[in-house]
Amino acid sequence: MxxxxxxxxxxxSGTVHGATIQAGAVHGGIHFGAGEAKxxxxxxxxxxxxxxxxxxxxxxxxxxxxxxxxxxxxxxxxxxxxxxxxxxxxxxxxxxxxxxxxxxxxxxxxxxxxxxxxxxxxxxxxxxxxxxxxxxxxxxxxxxxxxxxxxxxxxxxxxxxxxxxxxxxxxxxxxxxxxxxxxxxxxxxxxxxxxxxxxxxxxxxxLEPLGPEAAMELLADTLSDDRVAAQPDAARLLVELCAGLPLAVRVAGARLAARPERRITTMVRALTEERDRLEVLAIDGDHNVRATLDLSYRTLPPRAARLYRLLGLHPGPEFGSAVAAAVLAPEGKATELLEKLHDASLLLDRGEERHRFHDLVRLHAAGKALEDESPQERERAVRRIADHYLASATKAEEIIDPQHRTMARDYGPGPVVVADVGDDAEAALDWLERELPNLMAVLRQARPAGFPTVCWQLADALWPLFLRRKFYDDWHAAHEEGLAAAVELRDAAAECRMLTSGGVGRLGSGHHDRALAMFERAARLFLERDDRLGHARTLNYRGLALQRLGRPDEAADLFRQAAAELPSRGDRRAGALARLNLADLSLTAGHAEEAIRHAGAAHTSLREAGDLYNAARATRVLGRAHLAVDRLDQAEEQLSSALATLRGMAAHYEMAHAVGGLAEVSERRGHTDVARERYREALELYASAGRSGSDEAETARHRLRRLDPGESGS
Missing domain, CATH: 3.40.50.300 (P-loop containing nucleotide triphosphate hydrolases)
Structure with missing residues (x-):
C-alpha cells in the first residue's frame, strides 16, 4: 500500500471492533467465541x-x-x-x-x-x-x-x-x-x-555529530589495531574529514581495516578531495554515506528539496535564515522549508535563526544542485547569496561609519535580501564579526564565479570592522583579493580604494614599508587619472607610513601639505584628519602645546563634518596632551568625553587608549586602586581589539606591574 x-x-485506529482481552499471565490458551483469536x-x-x-x-x-x-x-x-x-x-x-x-x-x-x-x-x-x-x-x-x-x-x-x-x-x-x-x-x-x-x-x-576525541575512539575501535595511536595526527585529520558522522568514520575505518598495511594518511589523501569524498566513504553492497543521505533527500517535499540543493551552494560553514530567503528570492519566505530540513535532520540548529550543514551533508546538497539544477540557476543562486552578503555588509558599514565614502554597489538582477544587522554600531560590528567567515568565503568565491565587482566591494564594506576590531589576516586577504579583482576589471578607482584601505591594514600590522609602497602606488594612479583630490588624500596615508618608519620630519611635511590642500579641493574632513595626525606627531615628539592646537582645530572641523568617531579621537589626543603637561583636570575631562563617545561605537582600540590615559590620571593623583582597575580594563580592551602585544598595551602592563608587583597584567 x-x-x-x-x-x-x-x-x-480510534474505533475498536471485535473482541478485546485484558490479560496478565496466560496459561494453556486464550479462548474466544467462534472465529476469534486464540x-x-x-x-x-x-x-x-x-x-x-x-x-x-x-x-x-x-x-x-x-x-x-x-x-x-x-x-x-x-x-x-x-x-x-x-x-x-x-x-x-x-x-x-x-x-x-x-x-x-x-x-x-x-x-x-x-x-x-x-x-x-x-x-x-x-x-x-x-x-x-x-x-x-x-x-x-x-x-x-x-x-x-x-x-x-x-x-x-x-x-x-x-x-x-x-x-x-x-x-x-x-x-x-x-x-x-x-x-x-x-x-x-x-x-x-x-x-x-x-x-x-x-x-x-x-543526536549531534561526535566530537574529535570520540570520533578518534570510534576509529580506533573500528580498526582494532595500533594505527590510531601510532598516527594520531593523521587519525585526527581523518575524523575531521568525516565531520564526526559515525557512519563515515566506520566506513573509513572499515576500508582501512581491510588493508592492515595501509597508513591512515592514504585515506586522508583520498578524502581531502571534496568532490570525491562521498564516493570514498562507501563500501560496495553495504554501508554508503551518499546512499544514506539520498534516502533522506527523497523524503523532502519538492520546494524543501530545492532549498536544500541551493543552500548547498553557500560557501561558508553556517548561515542565517535570511540566506535561505535570498536563494529562493523572489519566491517568498523560507521559514517553513527550513523547518522541514531541520525535521529531516539535514540541518543543524545553531540558535538565533542560524543553521549549519554537517560537512558531508553540505557536499551532498551541492552534489544534488549539480545534478538537479541548471548551470544558469546555480549561477543565479550563487549571485543572490553574494548580493545578500554585500548588501547586508554595506548596511552595517553605513550604521558603523556613516562618514566613510561608500562607493557604488553593483547588484545582480532581482530583489536583494538584506539581513537584520542591528540598529547601532555595536550590533552591526557584532553582525560583521559573526558573519566574517561567510563574508570572506563569498569574497574568495566571487572572482572565480564571475562576480569580480562583488569581490572588491565586499572588501570595501568590511572596512569599519577591520579598522575597529583589527582582524589583520582577513584584512590583508580581503584587500589582496579585492585588488586583484579591481585590476582585472581595469577599475582604477576601485584599485586605488583597495590600495589605500589595504595599506592601512598593512600599517596597523607593522608592515610599514609595504604600506608605504601601496600608498605611493595609489598616488601614482590618481595622478595618471588627473585626480588631484584623490592624490591629496594619499598624503595622509603616506605621512602615517613615514611616521611609523621613523621619518617624522618627512611625515610632518606631508601632513601639513594635506591639511592645507585638502580643504581647498573640497574635503575639509580629510584636511582635519591631517591636523589630527599632526597633533599625534607633535605629542609623540614632546610638543604638547602644539599637539593641543592641532587637535583642537581637528576636533572642531570633524564635529562640523559629523565625523563623531574621529572627533572623539581628537578629544583623546587633547586629553593625552593635557596629561603630558600635568593638567589633570583637563586631561580627565577630555579623556572621559572621548571614552563616552567611543563606547557607543564599540571602538575598543581607541577606548583602550582613553582608559589608559585615565589610569595615568588616577595614578598621578595617588588613587592607586582606581588606577589598577583602569589599567586592567585598558588591557582587556587591547586584547579584545587584537592588540594585546602593542607598545601601548605593554606600557599599560608595565605601569600595572609597578603598582602591583604581583599582577601579571595578562
Whole structure:
C-alpha cells in the first residue's frame, strides 16, 4: 500500500471492533467465541545485537532518567531518538534497551518501519500482525483490521514488561498504534524529529555529530589495531574529514581495516578531495554515506528539496535564515522549508535563526544542485547569496561609519535580501564579526564565479570592522583579493580604494614599508587619472607610513601639505584628519602645546563634518596632551568625553587608549586602586581589539606591574 492508504488505515485506529482481552499471565490458551483469536503466551527476543557505543553517555543517562521517572509513575516510557542518517540513532537505542533486559523479562519486540523505503514505510497493521504472532497469537487468529489488531495488542501488553524498538519511523501516526500498554519501554528512531509524539509523553533525544576525541575512539575501535595511536595526527585529520558522522568514520575505518598495511594518511589523501569524498566513504553492497543521505533527500517535499540543493551552494560553514530567503528570492519566505530540513535532520540548529550543514551533508546538497539544477540557476543562486552578503555588509558599514565614502554597489538582477544587522554600531560590528567567515568565503568565491565587482566591494564594506576590531589576516586577504579583482576589471578607482584601505591594514600590522609602497602606488594612479583630490588624500596615508618608519620630519611635511590642500579641493574632513595626525606627531615628539592646537582645530572641523568617531579621537589626543603637561583636570575631562563617545561605537582600540590615559590620571593623583582597575580594563580592551602585544598595551602592563608587583597584567 502507498502512503495515502497508510493514512486512511491510521484513521481507523480510534474505533475498536471485535473482541478485546485484558490479560496478565496466560496459561494453556486464550479462548474466544467462534472465529476469534486464540493463542499461547510467548516471550520474544527480537532486538538486533548491540554495537559498542562511543561518547553517548549523556544521552543514555537522560533516557534512563526518563524511564525511571515513568516507571515510578506507573506509566509506559516512550522516547524518540532523531538525527542525521548514519549518526548512530539505532546504535544508541539498542545499547539502552539491551541493558534493560533484566528489568523487562517479558520480551523484546523490534520492527524496521522503513521510512526511507521507496514505498513510504511499513503499514502499522503489518507490524502489529508480526507483533501479535510473536506474542503467541496464531496467524489465523490475528484480526483483520488495524483497529482490532491495536486493541488486541494493547490487551496482550497491558500487564507485560516489554521493551519495543520501532526503528526508522516515518510519522507519529505510523508509530502510535504500535505503542504497547502497561509499564513497557518503547524507543522510536527517526531521521526527523517527531513532535507529534509529545502528546503521548514522548521524551525527545536529538543526536549531534561526535566530537574529535570520540570520533578518534570510534576509529580506533573500528580498526582494532595500533594505527590510531601510532598516527594520531593523521587519525585526527581523518575524523575531521568525516565531520564526526559515525557512519563515515566506520566506513573509513572499515576500508582501512581491510588493508592492515595501509597508513591512515592514504585515506586522508583520498578524502581531502571534496568532490570525491562521498564516493570514498562507501563500501560496495553495504554501508554508503551518499546512499544514506539520498534516502533522506527523497523524503523532502519538492520546494524543501530545492532549498536544500541551493543552500548547498553557500560557501561558508553556517548561515542565517535570511540566506535561505535570498536563494529562493523572489519566491517568498523560507521559514517553513527550513523547518522541514531541520525535521529531516539535514540541518543543524545553531540558535538565533542560524543553521549549519554537517560537512558531508553540505557536499551532498551541492552534489544534488549539480545534478538537479541548471548551470544558469546555480549561477543565479550563487549571485543572490553574494548580493545578500554585500548588501547586508554595506548596511552595517553605513550604521558603523556613516562618514566613510561608500562607493557604488553593483547588484545582480532581482530583489536583494538584506539581513537584520542591528540598529547601532555595536550590533552591526557584532553582525560583521559573526558573519566574517561567510563574508570572506563569498569574497574568495566571487572572482572565480564571475562576480569580480562583488569581490572588491565586499572588501570595501568590511572596512569599519577591520579598522575597529583589527582582524589583520582577513584584512590583508580581503584587500589582496579585492585588488586583484579591481585590476582585472581595469577599475582604477576601485584599485586605488583597495590600495589605500589595504595599506592601512598593512600599517596597523607593522608592515610599514609595504604600506608605504601601496600608498605611493595609489598616488601614482590618481595622478595618471588627473585626480588631484584623490592624490591629496594619499598624503595622509603616506605621512602615517613615514611616521611609523621613523621619518617624522618627512611625515610632518606631508601632513601639513594635506591639511592645507585638502580643504581647498573640497574635503575639509580629510584636511582635519591631517591636523589630527599632526597633533599625534607633535605629542609623540614632546610638543604638547602644539599637539593641543592641532587637535583642537581637528576636533572642531570633524564635529562640523559629523565625523563623531574621529572627533572623539581628537578629544583623546587633547586629553593625552593635557596629561603630558600635568593638567589633570583637563586631561580627565577630555579623556572621559572621548571614552563616552567611543563606547557607543564599540571602538575598543581607541577606548583602550582613553582608559589608559585615565589610569595615568588616577595614578598621578595617588588613587592607586582606581588606577589598577583602569589599567586592567585598558588591557582587556587591547586584547579584545587584537592588540594585546602593542607598545601601548605593554606600557599599560608595565605601569600595572609597578603598582602591583604581583599582577601579571595578562
Amino acid at each position: 502507498g502512503s495515502h492508504e497508510l493514512r486512511s488505515q491510521n484513521e481507523l 493463542g499461547v503466551a510467548r516471550t520474544p527476543w527480537q532486538l538486533p545485537p548491540a554495537v559498542h557505543v562511543i561518547d553517548r553517555l549523556p544521552e543514555l543517562a537522560a533516557l534512563e532518567q526518563h524511564r525511571t521517572r515513568a516507571m515510578r509513575e506507573e506509566r509506559p516510557a516512550l522516547a524518540a531518538v532523531s538525527g542525521l542518517g548514519g549518526i548512530g540513532k539505532t546504535t544508541l537505542a539498542l545499547r539502552w534497551l539491551h541493558a534493560l533486559r533484566p528489568h523487562f523479562p517479558d520480551g523484546q519486540l523490534y520492527a524496521d518501519l522503513g521510512a526511507q523505503s521507496p514505498g513510504g514505510g511499513v503499514l502499522p497493521e503489518e507490524v502489529l500482525g508480526r507483533f501479535l504472532r510473536a506474542l503467541g497469537v496464531p496467524a489465523p487468529d490475528v484480526p483483520a483490521t488495524l483497529a482490532e489488531r491495536t486493541a488486541l495488542y494493547r490487551s496482550l501488553t497491558a500487564d507485560r514488561r516489554l521493551v519495543v524498538l520501532l526503528d526508522d519511523a516515518a510519522t507519529a501516526a505510523q508509530v502510535r498504534p504500535l505503542l504497547p500498554a502497561g509499564r513497557s519501554v518503547t524507543a522510536v528512531t527517526s531521521r526527523g524529529r517527531m513532535p507529534g509524539l509529545t502528546v503521548d509523553g514522548c521524551y525527545p533525544v536529538h
